Amino acid sequence: MQFYSFDARDPIFEIDGWKLSLQVITLENIYSPAPESVTLTREPEGWRLRCDRLAWAGGQERAAGGLTAAVTDNDAGxxxxxxxxxxxxPITSVKLLIRDLPPVQPLTMLDQPRDVPTxxxxxxxxxxxxxxxxxxxxxxGGVYGFRCEDAQHRxxxxxxxxxxxxxxxGRIAIECIHDEDARHFDTTIHAPTWVLARDVEPDAFRAAQLAFNEAQAGFxxxxGRTDVPxxxxxLRLVLTLHGMHWSGFxxxxxxxxxxxxRYVAGQIDGRKVLAYLPGWEGRYYWQYGDFRPEPRLGGEEGFVRLCDGARALGVHLMPMFGGNCANAWMPHFHTFGPSxxxxxxxRNVFLGNQPDWNLSRAHDTGWQAWLNPGAPAWQTELTxxxxxxMERYGFDAVFLDTVEVWSNDPDFNIREGYRQLVDRLRAGRPDLLVTGEDxxxxLLPIFPIFQQTSKWRQVPAWVGRYARLMGHICDGEPSRGSTGVFESGYAPYERLPDEPHYLPTLAFVDGTLDAARGEIDAVIALAKQRG
Incomplete structure (x- = not known):
């Protein structure tokens, strides 16, 4: 984090024991209410703050503009x-600063305290x-709570x-910042409601946010979900069947x-098994944007045999597709990529996580283009x-990679793009399952099942109210901890938590079936116990 090298002299407003400041951030500068233009009045329903002039340059200058804040009491003090x-x-963001606070330890999503570094x-x-x-x-022992009721998930x-x-x-300040959807930057902004509370019970405070999402955001x-066939x-078991690594292995x-x-379906009803296929299309990620059966894996005839054989056993196949990535060096990329x-x-072009695919240690992935699923050309091509x-091979499910990656794109909203893409894929196909990475x-109203690991990201139990989770490809398989197509290479094998919202998952690379038969059989037995 960076800070200014001077006192910004933002005016402080005392409301019901809270000390608050406000900032307005535009494409070209940062502004605060001009102190001489501010009125704060008590009204029957709360307080109203008005100003009709803005200050900038640490209060040295004035500018046209203004700000109003409607403030009411909530039920949590x-x-x-x-x-x-x-x-x-044009305004990009508005910031609420809560100031003159004692030392605090911000909590993680699992309520683990963290110190505030220098x-x-x-x-x-x-x-x-x-x-x-x-x-x-x-x-x-008290806990401050801050949340924003925004049905648009900006x-x-x-x-x-x-x-x-x-x-x-020396006193603590907490900033709560809202960004406008970049498609709608304007010289005016209407921000969603912020909720501040002094003494909250964390689970109850989150539950209030989820209740808002259910009432206003389609959760x-x-x-009760209608997008779950x-x-x-x-489903009681997921098989992650790794195909081809980026290198071609x-x-x-x-x-x-x-x-x-066939081995797994010999021990559990195949209709309860989902077979997930990362790297089925050939070189993982390199082939993104041109999905088809890979000749070295058996070609079209081999893929047909796989689909027909799984279907005969009742097992549901789910190939992996890049939801927002394509190889920019593919011959037909120019037809959908540049726009x-x-x-x-x-308008900085998003470069993503830039894995070290070729082990050059340079992390230079200029061929790996990150695309917006809301962009008509890419959405149409991927659809x-x-x-x-789907029409050729008849698989039952689709997995979309890296759907959690988000940017405030000024041309097309990414989350809305996924909503459109999923709706197009499922149109006339009520039995199609569409899942996402994270x-x-x-995203909870859009995808009912996600790939998820607890190794990188915390997984609160409340997500199970809305979705189910399966093992991530970054999780090691049970024979040698290989992560298969995933770029990290190795992770110690662990079973997923034995919780109702987790689908037991087994990953397979070369040799897993022979080398880890005992663990494979044990996990299948656990899956069968779920009914």
Whole structure:
């Protein structure tokens, strides 16, 4: 985190024991209410703050614009605050600062306390925390709560730090920041409601946010979802059948995949098994954007035998597709890629995580284009490829990779793009299951099953109210801890937690079936116990 090298002199407003400041951030500068233009009045329903002039340059200059804040009491000894602002240039963000606080320890999504380092602590939503809720514990045992009721799931940031300049030096400030959808940057902004509370019970505070999502954002508990085919509700076991690594190394060809399926279906009803196929299309990620059976894995004939053989056993196949990535060096990339690049709000092209695919240690992946599923050209091309393959091979499910990756693209909303893509794939196919890699709350109404690991990311139990989770390809398989096609290479094998919202998952690379037979049989037995 960076800080200004001067005291910004933001005016502080005292409301019901809270000390608050406000900032308006545009494409070209940062503004605060001009102190001389501010009025704060008590009204029957709460307070209303108005200003008709903005300050900038640490209060040295004035600019046209203004801000209003409607503030009401909430039921948890706190406030509900709704901000509207105007400025000379398009507004990107509005910030609420809660100031003059004692030392705090912000909590993780699993309520684990963290110290605030010298340079501050920053959490981002949705690429980071999964719910726009932030909790901070005090030394007296109390917990501050901050959350934002935004049915559009726009970006938020939360941070805590000790102030460095001015009369509150050494005291803690917490920032709650809302970003506007970059498609709608304008000289006015109407921000969603922030909720502040002094003493909260963490689970209850999150439950209030989830209740808002159910009432306003289309969240439906698992039992009532209409995008879960009947057969998917009977799933008890997931098989991750690794195909071809980025380098071209083959873990399992189509014949080997079918052998594994036959072995498993000999011990459990095949109709309760989902076979997930990462790297089925050839070189993992390199082939993204041109999905088809890979000749070295058995070609079309081999893939047909795999599909027919699995279907005969009742097993459901789920090939993996890149939801937002394609190889920019593919011959036909020019037909859909250049107009579909994922971008930041100010049009920096998004470069993603840049894995070290070739072990050059350079992490230079210029061929790996990150594309916006809301962009018409990419959405249409991906729909065309997946639909053609479904019609040709008849698989029951589709997995979309890296759906959790988000950017505030100024041309097309990424989350809305996934909603459109899934609707197009499922149109006329009520028995099609569409799953995604990882989740944040805005994706829960779109995908009913996610690939998830607890090694990297915390998994709160409340997600099981809405979705089911299967093992991630970064999780090691049971013979040697290989992660198959996944770029990390190795992870110690662990079973998934024995919780109702986790689907037991077994990963297979070359040799797993022979070398880990005991563990394979044990996990199958656990899956059978679920009915």
């Amino acid at each position: 706190g406030l509900r605050i709704t901000l509207n602002a105007s400025a000379p240039e 340079d501050g602590l920053l959490d981002r939503y949705p690429n980071g925390i999964r719910l726009p809720v932030w909790l901070a514990a005090r030394s007296d 970006a938020k940031r939360f941070c805590a730090y000790a102030e460095r300049m001015g009369p509150l030096t 439906v508990p698992w039992e 009947g057969w998917a509700r009977d 083959i873990f399992n060809d189509y014949a080997a995949m079918l052998d594994i399926i 579909s690049y994922m971008k930041s709000a100010t 065309r490829q997946i639909t053609r393959l 989740w944040y709350d805005g």
